Amino acid sequence: MNLSPVNQLFHSSFNEHKVEVFIKRDDLIHPIVSGNKWRKLKYNLLSAKELGYQQILSFGGAFSNHIHALAFACSQHNLQSIGIIRGEEQYQHNFTLSWAKHWGMELEFVDRQTYKQRNNADFIEELQYQYPNAFIVPEGGSNQLALAGMSEVITELNDQIAYDYLLTPVGSGGTLAGLVKADNNQHKILGVAVLKQQGYLTEEVNTLLKDSAKSCNNWQVLNQFHRGGYGKYKAEDAARILQFSQTTGVPFEPVYSGKMILALLDLLEQGYFEAGAKIMLLHTGGLQGLGGMAERGLISPADWPVPERAPTRSR
Numbered sequence: 001m002n003l004s005p006v007n008q009l010f011h012s013s014f015n016e017h018k019v020e021v022f023i024k025r026d027d028l029i030h031p032i033v034s035g036n037k038w039r040k041l042k043y044n045l046l047s048a049k050e051l052g053y054q055q056i057l058s059f060g061g062a063f064s065n066h067i068h069a070l071a072f073a074c075s076q077h078n079l080q081s082i083g084i085i086r087g088e089e090q091y092q093h094n095f096t097l098s099w100a101k102h103w104g105m106e107l108e109f110v111d112r113q114t115y116k117q118r119n120n121a122d123f124i125e126e127l128q129y130q131y132p133n134a135f136i137v138p139e140g141g142s143n144q145l146a147l148a149g150m151s152e153v154i155t156e157l158n159d160q161i162a163y164d165y166l167l168t169p170v171g172s173g174g175t176l177a178g179l180v181k182a183d184n185n186q187h188k189i190l191g192v193a194v195l196k197q198q199g200y201l202t203e204e205v206n207t208l209l210k211d212s213a214k215s216c217n218n219w220q221v222l223n224q225f226h227r228g229g230y231g232k233y234k235a236e237d238a239a240r241i242l243q244f245s246q247t248t249g250v251p252f253e254p255v256y257s258g259k260m261i262l263a264l265l266d267l268l269e270q271g272y273f274e275a276g277a278k279i280m281l282l283h284t285g286g287l288q289g290l291g292g293m294a295e296r297g298l299i300s301p302a303d304w305p306v307p308e309r310a311p312t313r314s315r
């Protein structure tokens with residue numbers, strides 16, 4: 001079992017506000033593929049195999065952490081992977097998709113209009129007809145099987161260290177739902193929404209929780225820390241994240257884990273946490289995303305821990 005480690009973090013703000021902060025390093029699950037997407041896929045892949053499927057099909061943007069993780073995980077499980085990608089074919093050479101191709105993923109590029117139908121029942125049925133041997137996983141991997149994978153974070157933490165609060169970044173809500181369900185009100189769980197206008201996220205999480213939604217109530221989605229929207233942030237936000245990485249020795253990226261860090265620092269300044277609180281952060285990984293950001297000139301590889309590119313294939 002690859003149990004991800006828990007580290008204590010040290011920072012002047014933690015002393016000032018008399019809290020202890022720890023981080024569950026799901027970014028260290030695997031050197032190349034890490035984080036919550038890996039956890040969310042585990043039982044999807046096992047179920048697909050049990051049901052006799054040979055392929056997994058899923059959806060994502062051209063820089064998707066989910067697509068990257070899916071391609072790798074399928075290659076490990078001897079399953080064929082198919083990625084329905086939003087955007088043009090030229091993206092196949094980008095950082096994320098060149099890794100996906102390296103691991104044998106078949107890429108199908110669709111326009112934005114088509115991509116919008118990804119959760120539409122008729123569209124899924126059509127795809128299933130086109131790919132009869134494929135087990136179809138939703139975008140980001142957020143389904144019931146993902147919750148089972150995420151629950152293992154809580155099981156591991158229960159054996160690792162005592163804490164009061166658990167913080168995680170939130171995109172689609174699958175990660176948060178899995179944590180909330182498994183935790184069963186033991187800890188206060190705070191989800192930091194990384195997208196704008198995510199008022200409906202609480203509802204989304206409750207939908208995924210199904211029957212447990214009634215009994216699980218020790219959690220909350222914080223909607224005020226998105227910094228302008230998905231993938232958006234100011235230069236000073238980036239500088240704060242980088243400084244936090246330098247102080248703590250833990251790498252972060254500005255789309256998910258970095259926004260959780262900014263939220264933590266802001267919440268501390270606002271006096272949100274009582275003295276003596278033990279705060280656990282979930283590092284959901286996603287550092288592969290830095291590759292595509294560097295490639296597009298959005299970040300400087302001199303500042304950020306940009307991962308290695310896929311080897312170019314020689315034919």
Ligand SMILES: *Cc1c(COP(=O)(O)O)cnc(C)c1O
Binds near residue numbers: 142173
């Ligand atoms: C997808 C992702 C999230 C958000 O997970 P959801 O289950 O979609 O809420 C958080 N962090 C990273 C690194 C991700 O890739």
